[in-house]
Structure formats: structure tokens, C-alpha cells
Amino acid sequence: MSEFLTTPEGRRIAYDRIGGRTPGVVFLGGFKSDKEGTKALALEAWAKAAGRAFLRLDYSGHGQSSGEFLDGAIGDWFEDARAAITALTEGPQVLVGSSMGGWIALLMAREMPEKVAGLVTIAAAPDFTEDGMWGAFSEDQRRELMEAGRVALPSDYSDEPYIITRRLIEEGRGRLVLRRPLDLPFPVRMLQGTEDADVPLAVAVRLIEHVMGPDIRLIVVKGADHRFSTPDCLKLIELSVVKVLARLEGGAG
Template identity: 85%
Template sequence: MSEMLKTQDGREIAYDRIDGAGPGVVFLGGFRSDKEGTKALALEAWAKRHGRAFLRFDYSGHGQSSGDFLDGCIGDWFEDARAAILELTEGPQVLVGSSMGGWISLLMAREYPEKVAGLVTIAAAPDFTEDGMWAEFSDTQRQELIEAGQVALPSDYSDEPYIITKRLIEDGRGRLVLRTPLNLPMPVRMLQGTADADVPVSVAVRLIEHATGPDIRLTLVKDADHRFSTPECLKLIELSVLKVIQRIGEVA
């Protein structure tokens, strides 16, 4: 049964947590995803097998947490992640960020490097509101967003369209990580599928070229899609987390 964390902003964040050895592992999900996804549950099972502390949670407007998805933005979801990580974990953590969760984990690493022992990103989507949405909108879509406050986009994952709000786009501009220096002093493992239709390989290459740090590696998986949830991909995520934990132990 999930527990609830009430944040300083009055939002209620649903979470599941297991105790274990540190550094703990925190899973950060993607845009419109929740903590019950395949990757989150597989990683939790791995953490249980290895006696490792683990946390998964829902951003506000996602899953079991309070709020309406359409009211949210990157800043809100970053604040939710920050509250969960700072209040529900002990010591530095290994953050595993999927898609948008990759962007949010990078924000955490930039703002709270002392709390982030290591990073594993899965199809990380930094700055996607600007580079993957606004940049690809037609003039008509941009005008609609500005005048109506939102625009509907078709979704590959459901019959319901994505509703993109003006607030999401405008707030995202204050959270960009690829326009200013991004130092990642912790071990970082980036995973990316070559058949990802949502986050192209060029994004992963741009991120690894932009970030600075002593131990950053990118692994490309041929034919893997954005879900990155095949048994082979899940195994690679687990292995990457283990490698990061081992590297942390070597450096300590």
C-alpha cells in the first residue's frame, strides 16, 4: 500500500519505499508515467533481492498523487522529486531517471550534487518542452498555445491526445540544462535505444557532449524503443545501477 508525503506546497505525493543498504536507489518516472510502470517495479524487485534501499513515487498529477496533470509543469515535478528525495531517503542516492525523469534527475544533480551519489538515465529527455515540443510546433500550434493556453497533440501511447499547456512550455524555459554548464561529478550511465521514436539518439549524444564529469558513459542499444522495457533492457538498467554503486564504492 502506497504512503503519502505532503509537501510544503500542499501537494500529496504517493510513494513506495523499502529499507536497505545505501546508497539507496530512487526511480524517477517519465511524462504521464507513474510508479507502477515496468521499469520501476523491476528495479524495486532488484533492490529487494540485493537488500538495497529503494524509493519510487508519483509526481503530482500523476498516478496516485494529488492534483491535475494539466496544472503541472517541470518545476512542480522537480519540486515533488526534491521533496521525496530529501525527506524520504537517507544519505546520497543513485537516481534512475526515465525520459522526463532523466531531465529531473539532472536538475537534482545540478542543484543538490551532495545528495546524488550516482546517475542512471534511460532515454533522458532534457529540455524536451523547448526542443521536442515548442521547436517542432507549427506556427498554427504556437498561436493556439499562446491564445488558448493549450494545444492538443496526438499520442502514440493512448487514444487520448496529449494536452500541452502554455505553463508547461514557459516554465520549462526556466529549467533547461543544455544551455548552461552541467557538471556531473558523480558516476553517470546513460542508456538509449536506437529505435526510440520519442527521444532520438541525437539528444543522448548532445547530453553527453554537453555534460562535464570524470565518469560519464553512454550505452546505445540497437532497436530498443522509448519504453526500454524488454527483459534485456531491464537487465541492462539493473547492471548499470550496480556498476554505478560499485564505482561509488571505489571512489569512497
């Protein structure tokens, strides 16, 4: 049964949490996804079996949380994650960020490094509102967005189109992480599939070339798509978390 947290900004955030050893693990989902997704539940099952503290949450406008999706932006969802991690976890956490959740995890590492013990990203999509959306829009789409306040994009995951709002694009410009140096002074494992139609491999390469840190690795899976949810991919996520924890606890990773 989900519990709820009211953030300092007044948003009501749904979450599921289990107790266990620290550092705990926090799963941060993607754009329009929720905490009941395959990767979140698989990682929670691993955490239960391992006796590891674990947290998953719905950003505002997602899943069971308050608010409308179209009213939200990257900064809102970062604030939701920051509030949940601050209020609901003890000490630094290993953040597992999927797609947009990878961007939010990187924002956490920049804004609250004392709460980040390690990082695992899955098809991370940093700065996607600027580089993947605005940068790819036609002049007609840009004009529609600016004049009407929104533009519709086809979705590979639903019959309903993605509605992209002007606020999502403009607010995102204040949250970009690839425009200035980003230090990640802890174990980082980045996972990426070669058949990802939403986040190309080039994004993962750009990210690993951009960030700085002593223990950062990119693992590329030939044939994996953006969902990264096959049994083998789920096992790789689990193993990556185990290796980050092992590095933090003095073992080989």
C-alpha cells in the same frame, strides 16, 4: 500499499519505499507515467533482492498523487522529487531517471548535488518542452498554444491526445539544463535505444557532449524503443545501477 508525503508546496505525493543499504536508489518516471510502471517495479524487485534501499514516487497529477496533470509543469514535478528525496532517503542517492525523469534527475544534480551519488538515465529527455515540443510546433500550433493556453498532440501510447499547456512550455524555460555548463562529478550511465521515436539518439549524444564529469558513459541499444522495457533492457538498467554502485563502493564499473 502506497504511503503519502505532503510537500512544502502542499502537494500530496504517493510513494513506495523499502529499507536497505545505502546509497539508496530512487526511480524517477517519465511524462504521464507512474510509479507502477514496468521499469520501476523491476528495479524495486532487484533492490529487494540486493538489500538496497529504494524509493519510487508519483509526481503531482500522476498516478495516486494529488492534483491534475494539466495543472503541472517541470518545476512542480522537480519540487515533488526534491521533497521526496529530501524527506524519505538517507544520504546521497543513485537516481534512475526515465525520459522526463532524466531531466528531473539532472535538475537534482544541479540544484542538490549533495543528494546525488550517481546517475543512470534511460532515454533522458532534458529540455524536451523547449526543444522537442515548442521547437517542433508549427506556427499554427504556437498561435493556438499562446491564445487558447493549450494544444493537443497525438500520442503513441494512448487514444487520448497529449494536451500541452502554455504553462508547461513557459515554466520549462526556467528549468533548462542544456543551456549552461552542467557538472556531474559522480558515476553516470546513460542508456538509449536507436528506435526511440520520442527521444532521438541525437538527444543522448547532445547530452553526453554537454555534461562534464570524470566517469560518464553512453550505452546505445540497437533496436530498443522509448519504453526500454524488454527483458534485456530491464537487465541492462539493473546492471547499470550495479556498476554505478560498484564504482561508488570502490569496485570496477
